[in-house]
Amino acid sequence: MKLRIPDQVKHLRHIIEFSDVKCVDNLRMSRNAFGRLCQILENPGGLRVTRHLTISEQVAIFLSVLAHHKKNCVVKHDFICSGRTISKHFYSVLRVVLRVQSIFLPRSTAIGEESQDTRWRWFKGCLGALDGTHIDVRVPDSEKGRYRNRKGQMYLGFATLKVYIGNYYLCDNGYANGEGFLTPYRGLRYHLKEWERGGGGPQNARELFNLRHAAARNVIERSFGLLKTRWGILRSPSYYSIDVQSRML
Secondary structure, three states: OOOHHHHHHHHHHHHHOOOHHHHHHHHOOOHHHHHHHHHHHHOOOOOOOOOOOOHHHHHHHHHHHHHHOOOHHHHHHHHOOOHHHHHHHHHHHHHHHHHOHHHHOOOOOOOOOOOOOOOOOOOOOEEEEOOOOOEEOOOOHHHHHHHEOOOOOEEEOOOOOOOOOOOEEEOOOOOOOEOOEEOOOOOOOOOHHHHHOOOOOOOOHHHHHHHHHHHHHHHHHHHHHHHHHHOHHHOOOOOOOHHHHHHHO
């Protein structure tokens, strides 16, 4: 143990103390963001130092798995720990993250009358935008039917959403236009790429609405792309059980 501890500390310092570039490359966040995350997970989260690992090491292990989709055998080599220790602390951090998720995912605030945001001021009462993305998963053969999409791939989807009366989300035409969901007009130009190809600006009120709708909703489409680029575990089927995969997402 005396020989292992300096190596463990050296590896962590190599990741989080030398530069923001190295920290972002390894853990997908700056050193300042990593430090703040550790503080939140400790208090109010309740994450504690253990006999073998500091809080920083536990959080670094967790982020390393999410960032690069590493197997247990790879992570235990990186952090010089047993596979059991890696697994135990990964789940510990996951439980704490879920416990304080309201801090990271605050309740949406509706667009107000005074909004000056050039993309959103047209949509008073809007809570944001919705879109879907496929996350590949591994499931037992007996459960594959529940997770198979029309292309035969296994993916995880979520359908639970609470929309408050008087508010709504911007959606594409994959959603039904109804209470709480505002979709664009069909049969008219919509996606920003269609407007970029030429043909002039909006020719009528419906085209103007579609253009403003697409400009505001584009933020969620870009967000999914950025998330999958940053977190490797979103780009390929996870090695964890479907229950754990659901909790991670």
